[in-house]
Each structure stands twice: as C-alpha cells, then as structure tokens.
Amino acid sequence: MTGRLTVLGLGPGDPRYLTADAVSALATAEVLYGYGPYLDRVPVRPNQDRCASDNRQEGVRATAALAAAGAGANVAIVSGGDPGVFAMAAAVCQEIENGPAEWRAIDLVVVPGITAMLAVAARVGAPLGHDFCALSLSDNLKPWALVERRLDAAAAAGFVIALYNPLSRARPWQLGAAFAHLRRTLPGSAPVVFGRAVGRPDEAIVVTTLAAADPAHADMATLVIVGSAETRLIRRHDGRAPLVYTPRSVERATP
Ligand code: SAH
DSSP states (O other), X not given: OOOEEEEEEOBSSXXXXXXXXXXXXXXXXXXXXXXXXXXXXXXXXXXXXXXXXXXXXXXHHHHHHHHHHHTTOEEEEEESBOTTSSSHHHHHHHHHHHSOGGGGGSEEEEEOOXXXXXXXXXHHEETTSSOEEEEEOOOSSSOHHHHHHHHHHHHHTTOEEEEESOOBXXXXXXXXXXXXXXXXXXXXXXXXXXXXSTTSTTOEEEEEETTTOOGGGOOTTEEEEEOOTTOEEEOOSTTOOOEEEOOSOOOSSOO
C-alpha cells in the first residue's frame, strides 16, 4: 500500500499567513515531520504523531517521511515559508531520485507557502516590483566562490537581490563579505532592507543604504533585500517608516 507525502509551507510565522490548503493538509496528516521550531508552530492534535528533527537533518527527515508514506501512511513534512525555497521539497525530490523505485509511486503533494522574501518586501512597500533574484548566502551546500560569482552577476545585471541565510553563529562573516562585494558594483545609495523574524512577535525591520548597511542587524532569522540602482527609498512624515520600491519600468539597457 502506498500512502501520501505532503510537503507544506507554514509561511514566515504568523498563522494568518497559512494558506487554506496548508491548514487542510495539517488537519488530515497522520504524522508530521519537521525541524522542531517549525513543528512547535503547529497546534497539537489528538491521534496525530510528530517527529521533530534538527535543522541539518533534511536528508534523514525526508527519508524517514518517505519510508512512512511508502508503508501507507498519510504523512506531512512542514517547512518555514515556502517548502520549495531553500527547503524540504528539494530534499524530498532528491531522496526520491536516489531512493528505492517504490518511492516514485508515492502520492507527493507540494503545498506552497509565503516565502520570507515576499513577507519582508510587503512590510516596506514594493522592493521586488521589477526583476529580482534570490540567493542563499550559506556556503554549507556550495563553495563561497560561487556565492561571490552569483552576487557579481546579479548586481551587474541590475537585479534586486534577496539574501536568505545571511549569517549564523557558525557563519558570522558571510553577510559582511557579501556587502563588501556588492559595494564594488552597486551605488552606496542602493536601499537595503533587513527583515528579522517577520510575522513573529520579535519582528524587526531596518531600512538603510548599502553604504551604511551593518551586518549586525541580521541573524539567522533575517532576510536581507539589497536594492538595485533603480530602487527608491522614499522618506515619509509623522514618524511613518520609509517606503522602498523598485519602479516597474527601466528606460536604459544598462543597469
Ligand atoms: N523556506 C523558507 C526559507 C528557508 S532558508 C522560506 O521560504 O522562507 C532560512 C532563511 O529564510 C533564514 O535564514 C532567513 O533568511 C529566511 N527566513 C525564514 N523565515 C523568516 C522570517 N520570518 N523573517 C525573515 N526571514 C526569514
């Protein structure tokens, strides 16, 4: 008997950001797998088991969930944000590619969620209003030289850049190095947004410029948006937070 594996996104934190599809997948699963702090966001239900694991255990978690689904259970794996953005959906696909042939018969459903970059962008206006890209600064899964190459290419091409995994206790220098790199190509006036723990009680938003951007505003729960040369920072009155937006049209062919 083959069961079902749903990989779902919980959004950035606030339960209001859960999609109706994710709510119904959470209600019907017999067992939930996930990183402990994400599982803690999901209310406990009678008759529903949960298997928490460490955040570096993606492959092991995906394998365990696939084995349970392969044995006939209705299983869900929870991710923060969207499960396809630097998260569990790719880990599950990889285990299906490399695992036993029976796993290809599992009913796999990926339920999208609001990814951190969209939640942060919405807080400050419309920084992603024109062409943009997303990069993880973690060099756990790729060499740092490749991160630098992609930063250079993205900045030179005029993309607004969303930076996931900007730093952590084990990777304290990456964001500072990325800013230093981007300052070679982008004007110091390019707006930079730090969105920390968006949708959670300890949310903090900082809007600054690339010249002034201080990595100390970031931790592993922060998403950083670096504007392009086109991105605008609009000051407002009466203590209102500034607006950041990227105009929808560009006149010149070179950024
Ligand atoms: N799948 C997730 C991303 C996982 S990578 C998503 O779609 O959002 C983990 C990184 O996501 C963190 O280091 C941080 O950069 C970002 N992130 C996740 N939740 C966040 C939140 N609530 N506020 C700001 N950034 C967040």
